[in-house]
Amino acid sequence: MKLGIVGLPGSGKTVVFKALTGGVEVLDRKGRQEPGIGVVKVSDYRLDFLAKYHKPKKVTPVHVEYLDISGISGDSKSGHSLGDKILAHIRPVEALVVVLQFFESPSMEAPDPVRDYNLIQDEMILSDLVTIEKRLERISKDMQRGRKELLEEHDLLHQAKDMLDQGSPLRLSPGIVQSEKMRGFAFLTAKPMIALVNAGEEKSREDIQEYLTKLSESAGGASGVMVDWLYADTEAEIARLSPEEAEEFLSEMSLDEGAKDRIVKKSFSLLNLIVFLTAGEPEVRAWPLSKGKTALKAAGVIHSDIERGFIRAEVVAFDDFREYGSMAAASKAGKVRLEGKEYVIQDGDIVLFRFNV
Ligand SMILES: Nc1nc2c(ncn2[C@@H]2O[C@H](COP(=O)(O)OP(=O)(O)OP(=O)(O)O)[C@@H](O)[C@H]2O)c(=O)[nH]1
Ligand SMILES: [Mg+2]
Structure with a gap:
């Protein structure tokens, strides 16, 4: 499973990436827009139990891959949508983790996760509109040449365009985006998403909760959006500790579970995934599967x-x-x-x- 971490510049994407993967930042190879990649092995008590029982040569947990993707500027009015290179990174991910800054920073305006959420949504809407308009231009010409089989795609694209023109993300209309003809576009606003508030330690749980509630309202109760929060700076430290140390640290902060495990679980439920197991001498393995x-x-x-x-x-x-x-x-x-x-x-x-x- 692949998850893409996106957000405005300086919102804490890379810190969140470290918190969720426990890994250190993977530096760009050459191009600045190469995302960092981190792989998390999903812990599962069932897998541990089966491994003890079978003592296999190999134990393979579910792997979740996170990409730290930069490039959303929140400046969608300039007439530029996301660059092709960034889109190429975002398209293949199954869900997005949208990082929303909620810590004070001297170089930035006062944080407002709801404002930023809307900016990002607008930018994604614009990006999908550009994709649709390009495609419509193409197929309109082909249809004039008599290619009537394109009619269905043409109509669906128009319906999608109307939604986006009204500011609605496509995930609100699964009938359109899940149809055969539309799936290949991998529209950004159709992707399931976790809106993740990245809180500074100075923020109280009440302050955070207030924004989580507002965000849930902004998301319009869409089934493809979940909200969550974390103290990313702290969690990035925790993610590097041994499980025992991490547990102690978490209980001091009265948190039951690290963000790393929680967000993986959340994305499973967001994507309607379950896990089945295969077990024997050679290998005990967990496999993700759609419900x-x-x-x-x-x-x-x-x-x-x-x-x-x-x-x-x-x-x-x-x-x-x-x-x-x-x-x-x-x-x-x-x-x-x-x-x-x-x-x-x-x-x-x-x-x-x-x-x-
Ligand atoms: N206080 C506080 N600072 C944070 C937190 N998360 C990130 N920062 C700071 O915000 C700055 C930007 O964090 P990054 O993780 O690099 O942000 P980014 O979104 O990856 O930035 P770009 O990749 O440049 O767009 C750094 O100076 C971080 O130390 C946080 O939870 N609390
Ligand atoms: Mg970064």
Whole structure:
């Protein structure tokens, strides 16, 4: 899973990147616009339990990749939208983490996360409008030459344009953006997003909460937006500590969990993802999967051969496995089910695929 960290200049993107990845900043290779990349291994008690049980050669958690992307200026009125290079970095990410400055800084105006949220939204709307207008220009010409099959795309683009002209992000209209003809555009305003308030330590929880409430209202209750906050400076320190030290530090600040784990969990729920597990001697592994996908699709996530030669899936819920303590005992208790292609995978399912190629 890929998440892009975006925000206005100096909003604390790079500090947030460190807080969320625990990594040090990856310096630009040559071009200044190369984003820093950090990979987080998602901790999961189920994976730890299975690893203790199987003692496998290899344990593979879910990986989340964060990109520290610069380039949003908040200055969308100048007639320039985001550069192509930045867009190329943003397009492939599955969700955006939008960093909103909420710390005092001598070189900047008083912070206002809601103002900044709206500036960023305007810039993304403008960027999508430019994409649409370019494409409309192209296909209008082609349609004049008689290419009637473009009509559907043309109409959808117009509907999308109307929404954007009214200042509405496309995620508010899943019917448009999820249609076959529109998916390839990877519109920015269609991407799920976490609006992340980056608070200075001088800000009280009440001050922060006030802005979180306002932000939720600005987002208009759209299902693709979640709000959250962190003390990024502090969390960037915490992310570098050992788990024991981090826990102590967090409890001193009366926080139950570091931002690193929390934001990963949030993005899973934002993207409607669950985790299923495969377990054996060679490898114990956690796999992300969209909620509602079948056993056949899950097989395809692992390998196209397993999907092609799918015979059946042997499934046991993690909680049942833990309760009975072994595969044999779970099986004896009737907890290991034989499921077919159409079975809908549940979060925490331990799955063994039987296949034949
Ligand atoms: N007090 C305080 N300062 C912060 C916090 N987060 C970032 N800063 C400061 O804000 C400045 C900018 O932080 P960066 O993380 O570099 O911001 P950025 O968004 O990556 O900046 P660009 O990449 O230049 O756009 C630095 O001087 C940070 O120390 C915070 O949570 N609290
Ligand atoms: Mg930066």
